[in-house]
Amino acid sequence: MIVGVPKEIKDYENRVALTPRSVALLTSSGIKIVIEHDAGAKSGFSDMDYASAGAQIVNDAAELYSEADLIVKVKEIQVNKNEHLFVSPRHIIFGYNHFESSLQLTQAAVHSKARFISFEKVIIDATGETPLLMPMSKIAGTLAGVWAGFFYNYAFKHDKSLRMKSGADQIKSKFMDGFERIMQDGKVDGSLAIDLSLQDKSAIIFGGGTVGESAAKVCHSLGAKLIIIEKREGRRKYLQQLGLTRCSIVPTADYDMIKASSAIIGATYDKEKADRVIDEKTLKNASDVRKKVIIDVSIDQGGNFPFIDSTGKYAPESMSTIMSPAQIDFFGNTFVRVPNMPSIVPRYASTALANAITEYVKAIVANLPKQELVRATSIADGKILDNAVARAHGLPYAKAF
Structure with missing residues (x-):
């Protein structure tokens, strides 16, 4: 053969x-x-x-x-x-x-x-x-955590499009050059942690598997107040043993959690289609209170969140790319829907x-x-x-x- x-x-x-x-x-x-x-x-x-x-x-x-x-x-x-x-x-x-x-x-x-x-x-x-999904899941989860900090600090809405602040390219090069060390340590530290800071911001991670765990470690190192939504009791017990401070691990999310969040990461995957964890009405109402960075890691399997494009149209086929990962949705959120995230490294x-x-x-x-x-x-x-x-x-x- x-x-x-x-x-x-x-x-x-x-x-x-x-x-x-x-x-x-x-x-x-x-x-x-x-x-x-x-x-x-x-x-x-x-x-x-x-x-x-x-x-x-x-x-x-x-x-x-x-x-x-x-x-x-x-x-x-x-x-x-x-x-x-x-x-x-x-x-x-x-x-x-x-x-x-x-x-x-x-x-x-x-x-x-x-x-x-x-x-x-x-x-x-x-x-x-x-075993063949886990290595890419670790990379995607780590990158999701990094991107949460990156887009929270450097993306902004101008008219109906997304713009990046001055210095964003340098920060992108900085975290890409140091990505192997971030993977090894499971965290961002030094001056890059300051650049990507999520200090005292609420971050919700849907799914506590390999992707969610990796994302949580990075967001924790950036100072976020974490909520991990994980249905499996055994997995919740495992995540609690990681010792992440200011981190709640719960089986379900309520509207108040979603409303208060600054970053949301979707990382649920059940070997079939991804769970839809937030509906359009909830997303709209929560976004009226606070605009969010939303990273849908599960987009390969249909995605965890509804994407409504800038014209108000439901657009499940609208994907981002590693060259231009973020889009603005109809509610003013920064949305990342990249189907091959590990390709950035x-x-x-x-x-x-x-x-x-x-x-x-x-x-x-x-x-x-x-x-x-x-x-x-x-x-x-x-x-x-x-x-x-x-x-x-x-x-x-x-x-x-």
Whole structure:
């Protein structure tokens, strides 16, 4: 089985699925790897780096898909760019698929008759951990906390558009350059903490999983008064043991909490569609009292909050980008809805992802019956094997096990 790594073509996606180090580990095990030309360029990895690690470099996606059997990629097949036309029944596609979010993508995958194994659905049965989702969740949560402070301090509304204050670019460069240290420490400190300060401001985090925990640690280091909304009792007990001062951990939010908040982060994810945790009326009324920075980390799965654009239209498809992450909603809030947040730090994110998936790539090539990979198979042979995907689109479900 030949493994292929294509260049990501989703807009603003800068990551690559395998780094040269991971390729070297795989090729040393006798696995043949083909890499599309410039697949790692946006993450800082050259074709020469991959060739030195033992990979073969191919010219384009057509050549890569024709040679490779197992396609290892970051983001879902881009139907709007005809990437699905390269996929044939012999292929295994291993990546973040998020089929629940798109009927068009799901139908294309079914029609291809290929096998799609979803990173986000790989779950360790004994612990419930999601080892391929967790590294990106930590990055997204940390970035959400940083962005809460950044946009609270540097964004402002001008007419119906969002503007940034003088010095914002320098602060952005500062936290991006120091992002690895922020990840390691779980906090922002020094002069950057002053620049991003949320001192005595109320921040609500919906969801106390990996994303919420990482965001909470950063917001705590910026001085925020925290409220974490977490339904699971066991997880609430765990979060209480973190020792975050001025932090309430509760199962539900009430209107007074939302009204008083300056920053709100949405980080709930139930392996299907994201929970809608605030409705439009509540958001409107709470925004009339205080404008907010709202960061919807769960946007890949439909989002936790309604987005009403500046014209007053409900606009669930209106996404931000890592180049321009924030928008102003109809109520005057600063809204961040970026579906690939870790791409803002692509080298760090690519390394973390590749480290997590390398052993799974080996297992697929060796045809090892790892149950978490079997359960993570969303679509195969023209059938939907994931009931959550079938329910999301009202399509037939073929039980796999």
